[in-house]
Each structure stands twice: as C-alpha cells, then as structure tokens.
Amino acid sequence: MAKIDTTVVLFYEGSFEILNHVLHGYNNQNYRQFELLLIVTDFSDKILSEVEANKKTFFFQYAL
Secondary structure, X not given: OOOOOEEEEEEEOOOHHXXXXXXXXXXXXXXXXXXXXXXXXXXXXXXXXXXXXHOOOOOOOXXX
16 A cells, blocks of 8 residues: 555535545545545534445545
8 A cells, every 4th residue: 555645634514425426536536645534514423324334435544
C-alpha cells in the first residue's frame, strides 16, 4: 500500500444518498494516497450505521 500523504476534509449535511455519491466519486479517483476526514453536522444513528457499513466498499480510509 502506498503511503498516505493527503487528508481530505469533507463537511457533510444532508441526505445519505448524496454523501454516498460523493464517497463513490472519491473511490473512482486515480490518485489513491489520501484519507478522508468526514465531519457530519446532522448526526444520527442511521447515518452512523450506513457510513460504517460502507467502509468496506471504498479503498480509502475515513474517520468520523
């Protein structure tokens, strides 16, 4: 695995479907040496469970 040299900070507010599209966009990038810091403003248990379930889908690491 390549060394991570970039951190992307993403502020999220809205529906999970929009966030999911954004995460898939990051997953399709050619540049893969990044991690994602996800800041959620309207946090709920549903959002947490869906975000945690999707962690296996993406190549990059992200933290809430």
